[in-house]
Amino acid sequence: MTCQEAERLVTPYIQGDLEDDKLEEFLEHIENCENCQEELEIYFTVDYGIRQLDSDADNYNIKGEMEERLEESRQHIQRRRMFQIAKYAVDTLVAMSLTVMTVMQLRMWGVFW
Ligand SMILES: [Zn+2]
Structure with a gap:
């Protein structure tokens, strides 16, 4: 996956609209690409800020939230992989x-002998 492709997937990722196949590629890229990681962080921060406006929560832990979110995605992909192996x-x-x-x-029909 190129950076351009990854950047295009940042918004769908944050909105949870990414298909599993894309999600897997996206996570792989994000893990290995600092630029796209930053890109994701920016979008995530904006999205998080907007959502915070609607709630009373006053603890801003964007990095932690994002890590949590990424971890969730990783687990989702892992579960899916396990399922595929089992299947x-x-x-x-x-x-x-x-x-x-x-x-x-x-054999019963005597085909072989
Ligand atoms: Zn990249």
């Missing part, structure tokens, strides 16, 4: 047992 394992198992069942069926 792959189940799919593989199903395919294998289908093969075994087919072979046994063919």
Whole structure:
């Protein structure tokens, strides 16, 4: 992902509109790119400020909030990855047992001998 692409995803990210695939790439880029990290921080700060206007909270901990948010996203991606691995394992198992069942069926019909 290029910086340009990442910058375009900053707003959707903050609004929580990012699809999982994009989110994963975005997080990866943010982790390795200081410029985009700063960009995200600026947008996040603005967004946070606006939301603060609507609430009575008076503790401004933007950096902490952003870290929390990023951590949440990372966990979301991790859970998704685990799910994909599990799904792959189940799919593989199903395919294998289908093969075994087919072979046994063919044996019963005397196809192999
Ligand atoms: Zn970048």
